[in-house]
Amino acid sequence: MHNNNFKIGVNTEIGTLRKLLVHSPDSGLGKVVPSKAQDWLFEDIVHLDTIRKHEYDYYIKLLMYFLDPAKIKGKLNEIDAEENKRGFFKPNHPAFHNSEHVIEIQNLLADVLADDSIRKKLTAAVCAIEGCTYNLQLKLTNTNPKELAEIFISGSMADDTMIFAPIPNLIFTRDVGTTINNHILLNKPAKKARVRETMLMRYIFFNHPFFAAYRNNILEIPDPTQHFLRPGDEPAFRTTLEGGDVMMVSKNHVLIGVSERTSEEGANEAIRLLFENNVVEKVTVVKIPAKRDYMHLDTVFTQVKRDTWVILHSIAHSPKYNELEPINFLKEPEKLETTTAIQFHKDKPGQPKYFEHVEALLNDISQNDLGSPTPAKIIYSGNNVFPYDSREQWTDSCNLLALKEGVVVGYDRNDKTVEAFKANGFDIVNVKDLVADLESGKVSPETLTDTLILMPSAELSRARGGFHCMSLPILRDDI
Structure with missing residues (x-):
């Protein structure tokens, strides 16, 4: 499946989606144990079969109707029977x-492993970071590429013997990199649990024929100079950056979140790379509290339309700063839970622009970058009612994937957020009904507007990520 006309290019969060990278839940997801869940960045253990058959399956079907209808339309009954x-x-x-168009990472990995020399190198690299024996390394090198791709991702041999940890976070393909215009910015994970998936992705981006024309457009973030001479294993100044903290909001503008997973150093290096390679003209850094609840920028807000965003209210508006309050003298400023937005412009070094709050930034993007004639409309998580706002943000009410402008995919469990969408004029449709209507031709992706598509979420939401996390767009139309 090698296509020389393969194109990548993303310049907004909302242009009609044409190609994306996904990873279907693999057996490793069903092997997360409670004692390791937090190390592997899971808050809970999930039921794999439910996720596969009753949840993620609808996501793939929906994507196929929108991105590759020839492979599904008119064939749903036989697909279901199979x-x-x-x-x-x-x-x-x-x-x-x-x-x-709906591209499975495991298949890309199998494709690159078919090359003998790459298979040897990547097997040696995986075995080095996983501490395998030399004999196991030889055995893996001689394994069939399709089977080997599955082993590298699930951590288990064909007979189900586990040989190293799974990488259950690979279903969140967003975090491995971000398409910025026709460049790809690779991530640099903060946690050990994600090191192997990052390496697998690096091999795919640099070696798969799909990306051959873009090999010089892949941006990698280096470690600080001579970091190995510094004391400590995980020093505070490490450059880390994860894709969930990077948003391509308009042709010349990227947002980077400084969060629990992306450090100031990581953001700084990314800005340097983006400006030096003339990828964009401005980068806005949004510093959010480094808390597990917030994790990444895209867990606290995502874009729905040119003029519409969904956001957690406490991130949109930090508590008002009163310099006379004793607490401000008692705590260092960065310990106060505030969110700040600072914009850097390539042509105006040393003259950053500060936004008074995140909502002002979103409005600036809607009106000045995307040409919305009216101020941005803000839909709040949980309809801005305590405690539903933070409960629903925890189950990804703010983490929506736009299939096209105004048509977004989210979980069915966030009832108050759904009410807020309704109040803002959106149709609410259940994915099961929508798939049936797409199959019968009653509805077409082209005519659908202003719709929130609700997806089953009992198990998937335990993995702590929504559909924005579970997608890495590599081609969108211009808006």
Whole structure:
């Protein structure tokens, strides 16, 4: 499946989605143990079969109707029959969709592993970071590429023996990199749990024929000079950056969150790379409290339309700063839970622009970057009612994926946020009904407008990420 006309290019969060990278839940997700859940960045353990058959499966079907309808439309009944018989939502099944628009990372990995020299190098690299024996390394080197791709991702051999930890976070493909115009900025993870997936992705981006024309457009963030001479294992000044903290909001403008997972050093290096390579003209850094609840920028707000955003109110408006309050003298300023937005412009070094709050920034993007004639409309998580605002943000009410402008995908459990969407004129549709209507032709992706598509979420939401996290767009239309 190698296509020389393969294009990448993303310059907004909301242009009609044409290609994205996904990873279907693999067996490793079903092997997260409670004692390791937090180390592997999970808050809970999930039921794999439910996720595969009753949740993620709808996501893939929905994406196929929007991005690659020829492979699904008119075939839903036979696909369902096949699934009931054998379950073919797994990448290693011969009847898997193998789309060049809804692109499965495991397949890309199998493609690059088919090259002998790459297979040897990558196996040696994985075995080095996982501390495997030399004999195991030889055995893996001689494994069939499709099977080996699955082993590298799930951590288990074909007979289900675990040989190293799974990488359960790979379903959150957003975090491995971000498409910025026709460049790809690779991540640099903050946690050890994500080191292997980052390396696998690096090999894919640099070696897969899909990305051959873009090899010189892949941006990697280096470690600080001579960091190895500094004391401590995980020093505070490490450059870390995860894709969930990077948003391409308009042709010349990128947002970077400084968060629990992305450091100031990481943001600084990314700005340097983006400006030196003339990728964008301005970068706005949004500093959010480094808390597990917030994790990444895209867990606290995402864009819905040119003039509409969904956000957690406490991030949109930090508590008002009163310099006479004793607490401000008692605590260092950075310990106060505030969110700040600072914009850097390539042509105006040393003259950053400060926004009084995040909402002002979102309004500036809507009106000045995207040409919205009216001020930005803000939809609040949980309809801005305590405690539903923070409860629903925890289950990803602010983490929506736009399939096209105004048509977004989110979880069905965030009832108050759904009410807020309704109040703002959005149609609410359940994915099961929508898939049936797309199949029958009653609805078409082209005519759908201002719609929140609700996805089943009992198990997926335990993994702590929504559909923005579960997608890495690599091609969107201009808006």
